[in-house]
Amino acid sequence: MVLHRLNSVILFLTVWLVISSSVSRAAERFDIDYIAEIKPGQGVAEVRIQLRGAELPRKLVLHLDEDRHSDLQTTDPLEIKGDKATWRPSGDKATLNYQFRIDEQKASGSYDSRITPDWAILRTDKLIPPISATLPAGLRSRAYLQLEMPKAWSAALPYEEVSGDRFRIKDPGRRFKRPKGWMIIGKIGSRQDIIAGVSTRVAAPLGDNIRRQDALAFLNWNLPEVVKVFPEFPERLLVVMAGDPMWLGGLSGTRSLFMHADRPLISGNRTSSLIHELVHVATGIRGDGQSDWIVEGLAEFYALEILRRSGGISDDRYQEALEGLEEWGQKSRSLFRKRSSGATTARAAVIMAAVDREIRSASDNRASIDDVARGLAKERGKVTLAQFRRLAEKAAGKPVEALSEESLADR
């Protein structure tokens, strides 16, 4: 009896301790200020990461790009080994400074990051490198990115601007929040609209002959169909456009994408690079070394399928386009390459169309490849063939022939 009562007391105390500690922990938050001073004359950004709070992370490992991040400085313990910098913040305020080189030229000679006297286009997830954080349990962050730029410059980022050039960073699921996605700053022009609940902005350097309105109208017409497939589509979308010498193609990022201004909205083979990149933004999936064909195949399939659904192309033209992709796909010997492009992506898109047909006929049109794509988007991260098969089988209610060993075999 006494023992029993003692047990109850201990249980009560334990429960009380757990509750009270979780209540006090939940309130613990520290602030991260990313401050980037843009210096067009030197082609760099001077970056300052400032932490403030009663409790700070014990250890932060920055995964640097040695060609672009340099001159790291802090009064806290800092250890740099190759591309890893280990920063151990101390006290209730800690600061790390470094320099970031903005220009990045690809082997082809074109740029995927560039600064000129009038504007800059770059990715914030390169400006601020990936950071692995060791945080006490329950500690969370609130983060802002503040830009300091030449007079007459303005900024477009896929984040809420809370005051002049200061952006509140959303980074769901991350306790140490960090900005991600494209940004454009400088003398820029932009057009915006709310499309299917998505605050959409198309921005480009001023002066270039760039058709922002055409792109926005195209989004008005197709983004709602994309959002129907992916209801979790980000609430903000930034489309950055620019001409040469920027990279002649599309590149997706978090809540954002870059598209070269010379790329047509609909290509000769009737797929759309803009929709292709939108699907990458929507799914947030990547290959596991062998499954890039799934990532690229889905994006390319929807680049055509969304146009058909929005009335952009007729069923006949859609069939013709699929036949064209099928013919091109014959040239692909294997799907399981690290990077899927050209013929392999064409072959993969045709496989997606077959998967869709099979699921629709097996389910009496109650399910489609949309359920599979939504499932992958929900799980995000690295996609595997096993996971793709599992979701397709679930939607069809039976194994999907188009994903059998024979259908996917090398040839």
Ligand SMILES: [Zn+2]
């Ligand atoms: Zn792609």
